[in-house]
Amino acid sequence: MTFSGGTEGTAVAVTPAAFAAVARDGNRSIVVESLTRRFGELLAVDAIDLEVPSGEIFGFLGPNGAGKTTLVKMLTTILAPTSGRATVAGYDVTTESEKVRAVAGVALQEIGLDALMTARELLVLQARLFGIEAREAARVAERLLRTVDLADVDPRKRTGRYSGGMRRRLDLALALVHTPRVLFLDEPTTGLDPASRAAIWDEVRRLNRDDGVTVFLTTQYLEEADRLADRVAIIDRGRIVAWGTPAELKRTIGDEAVSLTFADAEQAASADEALRPLTGQRQRSGRELVLYFDSAAMVVPDVVRRLDEAGLRPQDLSLKQPTLDDVFLRATGGRLVGGEDIGSDAPEQAS
Amino acid sequence: MKDFLLTIRRSLRITLRQPAAVIPSVAISVFFLFVYNAGLSGVSNLPGFHGSYLGFILPVAIVSGAVGGAGLAGQALIRDIESGYFVKLLLTPARRLAIIWGPMIAGAVVLVFQVVLIVLLAWALGLTSATGVAGILIVVVLAFLWGMAFAGYAAFMALRTKSAAAAEAATFAFFPLIFLSTTFVPKDYITSGWLKVAATVNPTTYVFDAMRSLLIDGWQARPLLLGFAVTLAFATLTGGLALWQARKATQLNE
Numbered sequence: 001m002t003f004s005g006g007t008e009g010t011a012v013a014v015t016p017a018a019f020a021a022v023a024r025d026g027n028r029s030i031v032v033e034s035l036t037r038r039f040g041e042l043l044a045v046d047a048i049d050l051e052v053p054s055g056e057i058f059g060f061l062g063p064n065g066a067g068k069t070t071l072v073k074m075l076t077t078i079l080a081p082t083s084g085r086a087t088v089a090g091y092d093v094t095t096e097s098e099k100v101r102a103v104a105g106v107a108l109q110e111i112g113l114d115a116l117m118t119a120r121e122l123l124v125l126q127a128r129l130f131g132i133e134a135r136e137a138a139r140v141a142e143r144l145l146r147t148v149d150l151a152d153v154d155p156r157k158r159t160g161r162y163s164g165g166m167r168r169r170l171d172l173a174l175a176l177v178h179t180p181r182v183l184f185l186d187e188p189t190t191g192l193d194p195a196s197r198a199a200i201w202d203e204v205r206r207l208n209r210d211d212g213v214t215v216f217l218t219t220q221y222l223e224e225a226d227r228l229a230d231r232v233a234i235i236d237r238g239r240i241v242a243w244g245t246p247a248e249l250k251r252t253i254g255d256e257a258v259s260l261t262f263a264d265a266e267q268a269a270s271a272d273e274a275l276r277p278l279t280g281q282r283q284r285s286g287r288e289l290v291l292y293f294d295s296a297a298m299v300v301p302d303v304v305r306r307l308d309e310a311g312l313r314p315q316d317l318s319l320k321q322p323t324l325d326d327v328f329l330r331a332t333g334g335r336l337v338g339g340e341d342i343g344s345d346a347p348e349q350a351s
Numbered sequence: 352m353k354d355f356l357l358t359i360r361r362s363l364r365i366t367l368r369q370p371a372a373v374i375p376s377v378a379i380s381v382f383f384l385f386v387y388n389a390g391l392s393g394v395s396n397l398p399g400f401h402g403s404y405l406g407f408i409l410p411v412a413i414v415s416g417a418v419g420g421a422g423l424a425g426q427a428l429i430r431d432i433e434s435g436y437f438v439k440l441l442l443t444p445a446r447r448l449a450i451i452w453g454p455m456i457a458g459a460v461v462l463v464f465q466v467v468l469i470v471l472l473a474w475a476l477g478l479t480s481a482t483g484v485a486g487i488l489i490v491v492v493l494a495f496l497w498g499m500a501f502a503g504y505a506a507f508m509a510l511r512t513k514s515a516a517a518a519e520a521a522t523f524a525f526f527p528l529i530f531l532s533t534t535f536v537p538k539d540y541i542t543s544g545w546l547k548v549a550a551t552v553n554p555t556t557y558v559f560d561a562m563r564s565l566l567i568d569g570w571q572a573r574p575l576l577l578g579f580a581v582t583l584a585f586a587t588l589t590g591g592l593a594l595w596q597a598r599k600a601t602q603l604n605e
Contacts, residue, residue, distance in 0.1 A: 078441050101444045112435030116368045117361075128357050129443035174439060 029054045029182045029214035030075065035084035037070050044070040046238035047084065052216060052231075057208050059229025060218040061324060067238040068218035069109055072186045075216070076106045089181050102130070105180030105213075109187045111171045115160030119150055119170050122159065123177060130178035137177075144173040147203065165196035172200065176207075183207065185217045189224060201228055222324040234328055241331035249327045254281050254292030257326065258303060261316040262287050274310040278302060283329050290329075292322060354445040358453025359460070362427055366461055372426065373461060376419030380469045383412035388476065391535055399539065402567030406480070408535075409473045410562035413490065414555060415529050416465050417498040422522040424458035425505025429515045451510075451597045452590070455502040462498040466491050478566070486565035489575075496582045497558050501528075503589025510596040532556045557581040 032050035036043070045067045052058040062068050073079035075086055077097035085092065091099040113122060123141035124134075132140060145151040148169035159167060168188070175183060185204065189197040205228070207213040219225050225232045226246045234242040234249075242249055262268045268289045272282060278299060281292035293299050296319050307314065366373065392404040428451070431437035440450045470478070470487055480486045508521035531549040533541070533556050541547050550556050561578020564571045 076442060078438060098444050101442060104442075106442045108435070108438060110435045110438070112437070112439035114365065114431070114434060114436045116365050121361075121364075125357060125361055126439070126443065129354065129440070129445040131444065 027054055028052065029056075030058070030086070030088055030216060032071075032075070032086040033084055035071070035074060035086050036082045037067075037074060037079065038082045043238050045074070045081075048235075048238075048240055050233065050240065052214060054214050055208070055212050056230045057204065057215040057217060057228055059225035059232040060216065060235060061220070061222065061225040061232055061328070062218070062235035063220055066235045068220075068235060069186055071235075072106075072108070072184050072216070072218060076104055076184055077101055102178070103181045105175035105178065105183045107172050107175040107183075107185050107188055109190065111167050113159045113162075113167055113171060113174075116158055118155060118158055119145060119153065119162075119173075120155060122170070122174060126174050127177040132178065140177055144176055147176070148173045149199065165192055168192060168196065169199070172203065179211065180213065182214045182216065185215065187218055187220065189219070189221070197224075204228060222328075226324055232324065234324070234331055236328075236332040242327055246324060249324060250322045253322050253326055253330050254279075255294050255322070256292070256296035257320050257322050258291045258293065258296050258300065259316075259318050259320055260289045260291075260303075260307075260314040262289070262312070262314055267312055270310060271307060271312050271314070274306050274312065275303060278306070283326070285329060290326060292326070354449035355453060355456070358440075358445070358449045359457045362424075362454040362457030363460060365427065365430075366423065366457060372423060373420070373465075376416050376423070377465055377468065379419050380412045380416030380465060381472065383415050384408065384469060384473060384476070387411065387535065394536060397540075400537065402481075402563075403477075403479065405473060405476055405478050406566035407537075407563060409469070409478060409566060410490070410559045411529065411534055412469050412473075413466050413494050413562065414497060414558055415525070416469060417462050417494050418501050418522070418525045418528065420462040420465055421455075421458050421498045421501035422505050422519075422525075423461065424455040424502035425509040425518045425522070426515065427454040427458070428506050428509040429513070429518050432509070432513055433515065447597060448594060451506060451593055455499060455506055455590070455593070458502045459495050459498040463491055463495050466494045480566050481569040482565045486570075490562050490565055493558060493561055493578060493582060496579075496586055500582060500586035500589050503586060503591075503593045506593040507589060507596050510593065528553065528555050533559055554581045554585050 028051050030050065030052035032048055034047045034049060035045060036047050037045040048067075048071065060068055060071070070079065074081050075088055075093055077093050077100050080094065085094075087093065088100045089103045091103070093100050117125075120138075120141050123144055124137045127137035127140045128134065142151070145153075150166060150170060150173070153162075153166070159170060162170065168191075172185075172188065175185075183204075188204070189200050192200070201224070204215055204217070208215050217224075217228065229246065231245050232243070232249060233240045242252075244252075260268070260271060262271060265286050268284055268287050271289050272284045275282065275289075275291060279291050279293055283290045283292075291303070300317075300319070303317075387408045388405055391408070394400060395402070395404040395407070428437070431440070431454075437450075441447075470490070482489075504524065505518065505522060509518040512518055512521070527549075531546065532553045533550050538547065538550055538556075541550060557574070557577045558581070560574040564574040
């Protein structure tokens with residue numbers, strides 16, 4: 001089986017005129033064509049093509065160092081592309097950067113707060129710099145403080161004395177002062193406790209549903225992409241390796257999976273060989289072997305019998321639903337989470 | 352214009368919240384004024400020296416305070432870069448120039464207050480001005496411009512190095528600027544050939560000359576014009592460099 005990426009929205013304009021036409025089409029909030037960024041020898045973002053329809057929550061999933069932040073920085077005009085083009089809300093990120101900034105809300109991975117200022121001061125200043133007049137800016141600040149649940153904090157408290165979760169929520173509020181049409185969130189919940197994470201998710205959903213904000217979200221958490229995003233692109237080493245709705249992506253590798261863990265990688269390899277006749281869709285990573293089936297429960301006896309014949313005893317056997325991590329493994333040959341096996345013991349791609 | 356007012360006001364507010372950052376540069380000014388005036392005022396009795404030594408040394412106190420105070424602008428930018436707040440400002444449609452020059456202008460405003468303080472102190476010590484209050488005001492304007500010029504340099508170094516320690520080290524340019532000049536005695540009294548050359552090349556000399564002419568000699572066109580020309584040229588150069596570095600920094604960095 002060969003992996004196929006997205007099943008829709010893959011049509012990307014080729015000529016400049018066609019690109020311009022696509023970019024100005026109000027139905028697409030973000031259009032990226034062949035966008036590339038080099039840092040010396042390192043190709044951080046490698047000719048990425050991408051379209052995000054208006055009103056969508058788009059999840060950009062990938063491990064650390066995959067190029068997620070570099071892409072976000074280019075789309076939000078604070079990093080110049082090496083080559084390629086991109087538009088946000090129809091404005092070119094290079095030639096119309098000021099217009100892009102006016103319509104885009106951005107919360108980067110690194111929180112940017114002045115420790116000597118209070119939440120209200122930061123919100124009001126941010127709103128004023130977005131051209132909102134003083135009285136309205138004060139109203140916006142109060143509203144956003146309520147939105148991110150910081151209204152009850154001592155108004156004189158400077159942000160230097162805020163907790164990590166509070167700082168993250170305030171940072172998100174700062175991205176919203178001008179009611180952006182497109183919201184960029186770069187790993188918005190990394191390092192947050194589950195309660196704060198859930199609060200951010202709720203707020204992102206609400207913004208998308210009630211205010212029609214298009215959301216471009218990067219994450220290294222499968223669950224986040226799975227639960228929040230309408231569509232997901234998986235990025236690895238600067239390239240998009242898979243693209244589609246979470247359900248579509250998971251369907252490409254089978255409906256159910258049998259996961260086996262062995263004592264060592266050698267046994268896993270033997271098992272991989274022994275179980276080859278059962279299914280073409282297998283993935284091996286270190287001591288772990290995953291087999292994908294349309295209906296896994298039916299084949300478990302077969303799996304056990306063949307392992308027994310081969311003299312192999314798994315330490316663990318479990319049935320599971322394929323996750324985006326399985327999609328990631330299939331597309332890149334490495335695990336997204338708990339990736340201690342990535343690299344040295346590259347899995348054999350079943351085909 | 353509104354962007355400038357917003358960023359200047361914010362920087363001033365931040366400065367007021369960390370008074371400890373301002374105190375050293377005020378202390379340096381006061382030190383110069385007291386110690387050198389007390390220790391060197393005999394120089395004014397030498398043949399060929401006219402006017403009071405207080406009027407001669409006051410510009411040194413003002414300019415050294417200006418340099419120290421202007422370093423604040425660099426430190427303010429470093430603070431913003433290190434906290435990530437600088438990027439937050441860059442993500443607004445506010446004018447880039449306002450984002451860079453806001454802290455610089457705020458630093459120069461703080462400096463004006465410092466200068467007024469120093470002048471009042473000198474006045475209490477018996478300072479007289481040959482050009483009266485108007486001359487003193489021009490001294491303050493010159494100090495403001497010189498502060499801007501040095502703030503531009505500090506901001507440039509801050510944006511270039513992005514490290515507080517490196518930017519701090521860069522303010523050591525303070526020493527050659529202040530001391531390789533007609534710091535303690537008029538140029539005619541400098542016997543060392545290389546120091547005379549250094550003093551002629553050093554832009555600070557022309558700021559000293561302009562201020563001293565106002566305090567000691569009265570209204571004279573030549574030192575004033577030279578002083579303003581050199582200061583404006585220096586400020587334009589460093590301000591431009593800071594802006595160029597800011598543009599570069601925002602494009603190249605991860």
